[in-house]
Amino acid sequence: MERITIRFKVNGEDATVAVEPHWNLLRVLREELELTGAKEGCGAGECGACTVLVNGRAVNACLYPAVEADGAEVTTVEGLAGPGGELHPIQRAFVEKGAVQCGFCTPGMVLSAKALLDRMPLPSEEEIRTALAGNLCRCTGYAQIIEAVQAAAEELSR
Amino acid sequence: MSATAVVGKAIPKVDGAEKVTGRTVYIHDLKIPGMLYGKIKYSDRVSARIVSIDTSEAEKVPGVKAVITAYNTPEIRFGFLKDNTALKKDRVRQYRDEIAAVAATTPEAAEEAVRKIRVEYEDLPAVFDPDEALKPDAPRVHQTDARGKPLKDNRLRLPWRVEAGDVKAGEEASAFVAEGEYEVGWVTHCCLGTSGCIASFDPHGNLTMYSNTQIPSLARTDYMEALKAMGLRGRVRVVNAAIGGGFGSKLDTYAHEYIAILLAHRTGRPVKIVFDREEEFFATSPRQPVKVRVRQGCDAEGRLTFREISMVLDNGAYTSWGATTPTVMMMPATSLYRVPNVRFEATCVYTNNTYCQAMRGYGTPQVTFAIECNLDELAEKVGLDPLEMRLRNANEPGEITPQGFKVTTCGHRECIEEVAKRLDWKNKRGRAGQRGAKRRGVGMACLMHVGGGAKIYRSDGCGTLIKVDDFGNVDVFSGSMDIGQGLDTVLRQIVAETLGVGIERVNVIVGDTDVCPWDVGVHASRSTFIAGNSALNAARMVRDQILEFSGQMLEAPPEILALENGQVVCREDPSKNLPLAKVLRRAHFAKIGNTMFMAAHFYEPDTDMLEGEFKGNYSCTYAWGCHGVEVEVDTATGHVEIVKYVAAHDVGRAINPMLLRGQVQGAVMMGIGYALSEEMIFEQGRLRNPNFRDYKILTAKDAVKVEPVIVETEDPAGPFGAKGIGEPGLVPSAPAIANAIYDAVGVRLNRLPLKPERVLRALKEREAPSGPCGALQREG
Ligand code: FES
Ligand code: FES
Numbered sequence: 001m002e003r004i005t006i007r008f009k010v011n012g013e014d015a016t017v018a019v020e021p022h023w024n025l026l027r028v029l030r031e032e033l034e035l036t037g038a039k040e041g042c043g044a045g046e047c048g049a050c051t052v053l054v055n056g057r058a059v060n061a062c063l064y065p066a067v068e069a070d071g072a073e074v075t076t077v078e079g080l081a082g083p084g085g086e087l088h089p090i091q092r093a094f095v096e097k098g099a100v101q102c103g104f105c106t107p108g109m110v111l112s113a114k115a116l117l118d119r120m121p122l123p124s125e126e127e128i129r130t131a132l133a134g135n136l137c138r139c140t141g142y143a144q145i146i147e148a149v150q151a152a153a154e155e156l157s158r
Numbered sequence: 159m160s161a162t163a164v165v166g167k168a169i170p171k172v173d174g175a176e177k178v179t180g181r182t183v184y185i186h187d188l189k190i191p192g193m194l195y196g197k198i199k200y201s202d203r204v205s206a207r208i209v210s211i212d213t214s215e216a217e218k219v220p221g222v223k224a225v226i227t228a229y230n231t232p233e234i235r236f237g238f239l240k241d242n243t244a245l246k247k248d249r250v251r252q253y254r255d256e257i258a259a260v261a262a263t264t265p266e267a268a269e270e271a272v273r274k275i276r277v278e279y280e281d282l283p284a285v286f287d288p289d290e291a292l293k294p295d296a297p298r299v300h301q302t303d304a305r306g307k308p309l310k311d312n313r314l315r316l317p318w319r320v321e322a323g324d325v326k327a328g329e330e331a332s333a334f335v336a337e338g339e340y341e342v343g344w345v346t347h348c349c350l351g352t353s354g355c356i357a358s359f360d361p362h363g364n365l366t367m368y369s370n371t372q373i374p375s376l377a378r379t380d381y382m383e384a385l386k387a388m389g390l391r392g393r394v395r396v397v398n399a400a401i402g403g404g405f406g407s408k409l410d411t412y413a414h415e416y417i418a419i420l421l422a423h424r425t426g427r428p429v430k431i432v433f434d435r436e437e438e439f440f441a442t443s444p445r446q447p448v449k450v451r452v453r454q455g456c457d458a459e460g461r462l463t464f465r466e467i468s469m470v471l472d473n474g475a476y477t478s479w480g481a482t483t484p485t486v487m488m489m490p491a492t493s494l495y496r497v498p499n500v501r502f503e504a505t506c507v508y509t510n511n512t513y514c515q516a517m518r519g520y521g522t523p524q525v526t527f528a529i530e531c532n533l534d535e536l537a538e539k540v541g542l543d544p545l546e547m548r549l550r551n552a553n554e555p556g557e558i559t560p561q562g563f564k565v566t567t568c569g570h571r572e573c574i575e576e577v578a579k580r581l582d583w584k585n586k587r588g589r590a591g592q593r594g595a596k597r598r599g600v601g602m603a604c605l606m607h608v609g610g611g612a613k614i615y616r617s618d619g620c621g622t623l624i625k626v627d628d629f630g631n632v633d634v635f636s637g638s639m640d641i642g643q644g645l646d647t648v649l650r651q652i653v654a655e656t657l658g659v660g661i662e663r664v665n666v667i668v669g670d671t672d673v674c675p676w677d678v679g680v681h682a683s684r685s686t687f688i689a690g691n692s693a694l695n696a697a698r699m700v701r702d703q704i705l706e707f708s709g710q711m712l713e714a715p716p717e718i719l720a721l722e723n724g725q726v727v728c729r730e731d732p733s734k735n736l737p738l739a740k741v742l743r744r745a746h747f748a749k750i751g752n753t754m755f756m757a758a759h760f761y762e763p764d765t766d767m768l769e770g771e772f773k774g775n776y777s778c779t780y781a782w783g784c785h786g787v788e789v790e791v792d793t794a795t796g797h798v799e800i801v802k803y804v805a806a807h808d809v810g811r812a813i814n815p816m817l818l819r820g821q822v823q824g825a826v827m828m829g830i831g832y833a834l835s836e837e838m839i840f841e842q843g844r845l846r847n848p849n850f851r852d853y854k855i856l857t858a859k860d861a862v863k864v865e866p867v868i869v870e871t872e873d874p875a876g877p878f879g880a881k882g883i884g885e886p887g888l889v890p891s892a893p894a895i896a897n898a899i900y901d902a903v904g905v906r907l908n909r910l911p912l913k914p915e916r917v918l919r920a921l922k923e924r925e926a927p928s929g930p931c932g933a934l935q936r937e938g
Contacts, residue, residue, distance in 0.1 A: 034181075036180070036186075037179070037180020039350070041435065042184065042435040042849065042850055042853075043434060043435060044435065046849060046851055047435075047850055050739065056520060064276070077180035078179065080179070087175060087179070091178035091179065094178045095170045095174030095175055095178055098816040098820050100174045100178060101642035101643065101824065102351065102401060102402050102403045102404075102641065103176075103402075103642065106177050106180075108704075110178055120694030128858070133856075135857050135858065136350060137350065138349060138824075139824050140820055140824050141820075141823035141824040141825070141826060141828075141862075142823075142856075144823065146861065157503045
């Protein structure tokens with residue numbers, strides 16, 4: 001099949017990938033760029049485990065056509081921690097508040113939370129719940145995740 | 159309670175940083191050089207004879223390295239009754255039956271090849287209802303057992319029956335009797351990370367299985383048997399990747415794992431099979447559906463006199479642990495509340511439905527739904543507040559239950575009282591004069607679960623190896639596994655506490671059968687208790703070795719020495735205190751020592767494996783709890799909203815309150831899903847909703863903030879007093895909610911889930927009863 005070359009930025013670095021037209025962004029990230037932080041939980045836009053940021057917006061990478069990422073800025077969970085490896089406040093809050101169990105939903109949750117807090121620094125609990133509604137978690141029952149996002153919001157807007 | 163440095167503290171999960179940065183490697187992320195991708199061809203029919211399989215087109219797909227069927231591979235039998243085979247020959251009995259499999263260089267090629275496999279079938283009659291399947295002329299799912307012995311009907315030959323006291327006399331002494339029929343269907347684990355494995359042979363025929371199993375040691379034994387069936391004599395090593403959720407789903411070995419082994423052997427290359435979400439829904443084994451009949455009675459004061467439970471379990475077409483859940487259902491059936499006369503009987507039946515497995519709670523959510531809803535009905539007959547009914551019959555420390563369980567510590571009563579208090583039960587129960595479409599009510603339900611292991615196999619043990627290096631770093635090799643619950647963190651706390659070192663000094667290694675000792679698996683809420691005790695004992699042995707040596711060094715009796723804050727401290731003369739690292743190096747390098755400190759311990763609880771009469775004590779201690787809930791029922795839509803949820807648990811002692819809360823909160827949400835929304839819809843054996851759109855697990859929007867109440871009874875048998883808590887949190891959710899709905903709107907719903915349509919229909923039927931005999935309980 002004819003491949004199309006796409007150029008985009010991933011976590012601040014330039015990336016050039018020859019993709020098949022039907023590939024989605026998740027496949028490019030996981031298979032071509034070996035960024036396996038984004039997970040495939042359903043492949044159908046129903047679980048949010050594959051959430052990444054495209055131009056700051058949270059998208060389900062499993063549904064996002066790879067060719068549409070051409071020219072975009074993509075952030076994956078690997079791009080959140082600081083240069084010295086220090087955790088982003090959202091990541092730290094997830095660890096400290098007990099928001100992580102098996103961890104499979106975590107990268108997607110963290111990025112949905114980031115998209116929310118970038119847009120809305122001090123969201124209400126209801127707004128947090130709505131923003132995370134597309135990210136399923138079978139382990140935690142969400143309470144500690146919501147608390148982690150609240151804690152991170154407070155810290156980030158201090 | 160003894161003073162502790164790290165036990166009892168809310169220490170974040172040690173693998174948290176790895177997980178929030180996306181560095182954790184799950185089976186989905188793992189690649190091995192030369193690896194092929196395997197894909198399975200499932201049956202297109204629910205019950206049929208396989209006439210022919212044509213794989214010729216599949217073999218021509220570029221990149222395909224092997225196509226296997228039962229006709230060109232050795233037979234591998236597996237499962238609790240060995241009635242299942244990796245690939246099916248001649249006959250299919252359920253839609254998820256594996257007919258063929260492909261290994262190819264890309265997942266796409268494997269998929270294309272699977273699509274090109276042509277199978278010709280000859281349909282056979284099928285049966286989907288367990289009651290139908292019990293009839294003499296029902297279509298037979300299996301003609302013979304695993305050994306080829308003819309079977310005369312669809313009933314499984316399993317002896318699930320226990321009786322104690324005199325049920326008849328109990329009934330005669332009863333002033334009130336309540337009777338009911340309850341039905342629970344299929345629900346499934348929905349682990350966010352799907353199932354998968356990579357099978358890889360070395361040139362000597364040794365198998366390494368990269369897996370996400372909850373039972374590394376038992377899986378190893380299963381795979382060894384498979385190799386034997388294949389005529390191979392290699393060794394087996396099971397290496398676990400991180401597990402994206404367990405909940406019992408990975409408590410058995412499955413056809414896809416054996417298929418990966420067969421494909422890897424055929425191709426001489428590693429083969430990976432990872433399920434997509436649809437497969438995860440239809441090709442893994444869900445919770446056991448059950449129809450339960452309960453009769454229980456009490457005297458005029460509401461004291462229970464007898465309880466009788468009989469049930470029929472839809473086993474599906476093959477047998478896994480689902481068929482053994484009655485051995486655990488017996489526990490609340492006979493022993494939740496003080497009931498002198500009890501009888502329990504369970505029948506498992508083959509059908510052409512999907513076969514079932516363990517899921518968090520192992521049968522107890524099903525049976526507890528029946529017992530606890532029925533108890534409320536009984537209380538109503540007596541004219542007693544359900545709270546009072548429960549308090550009157552609550553279990554007590556020191557009792558031996560009719561089935562022979564030794565209740566040591568028991569916070570049952572305290573849990574009930576806490577729930578009543580926090581829910582403001584007295585004021586909220588039976589609110590009169592509610593107007594408008596939305597009505598509120600409160601309900602409660604209790605639970606009993608194993609809290610100190612469960613001897614359902616011949617061994618309920620776990621091994622731990624501990625070694626200490628020259629600097630005070632501790633490696634703990636445990637047979638157990640972290641499946642997200644935080645076992646790695648809990649073991650670190652226990653060992654750090656015992657050796658007086660910082661938690662960052664302790665490293666826990668799990669999930670590799672080549673280096674970790676044996677363990678029966680992560681199930682039955684046993685890991686903190688059993689693996690914890692094992693680690694505690696091994697750590698104590700190391701501590702004693704160190705103190706013994708320090709005693710020689712310091713010329714002091716070891717009894718006055720202790721390990722604290724990375725030091726060997728002398729209680730009588732602090733000037734003698736020495737850094738632990740110094741002692742360790744002295745022991746290692748100096749002539750007087752020439753030793754390193756390490757120890758191994760295999761902890762086997764002193765409990766009984768129940769057989770025959772099913773009487774004895776199969777756990778070192780029992781977990782108790784009570785959940786209370788306030789609901790708001792919209793009588794116009796049937797929608798049930800949770801207004802408040804209190805979960806009180808006797809946990810012995812909270813080793814890590816934050817992780818403990820996570821277990822309770824997560825389990826309750828799963829329990830609320832079980833109660834209100836989750837349901838696998840099977841039509842003629844075909845799963846109709848194999849996706850998250852149509853199978854509704856709760857989302858962050860529905861999340862109920864559970865108020866956890868931790869009742870600490872400090873169990874003398876538990877590590878630092880702890881009991882297990884992995885499962886209890888979802889056991890009483892459904893009956894507590896059903897009882898609250900009754901309080902709010904006066905209808906009893908005896909079938910899960912309590913979906914709006916069902917609530918609405920029950921409300922309508924109450925307005926206009928459709929028949930003489932309680933149509934409410936019969937709705938679909
Ligand atoms: S994997 Fe993309 S939403 Fe589930
Ligand atoms: S932590 Fe396991 S799915 Fe969220």
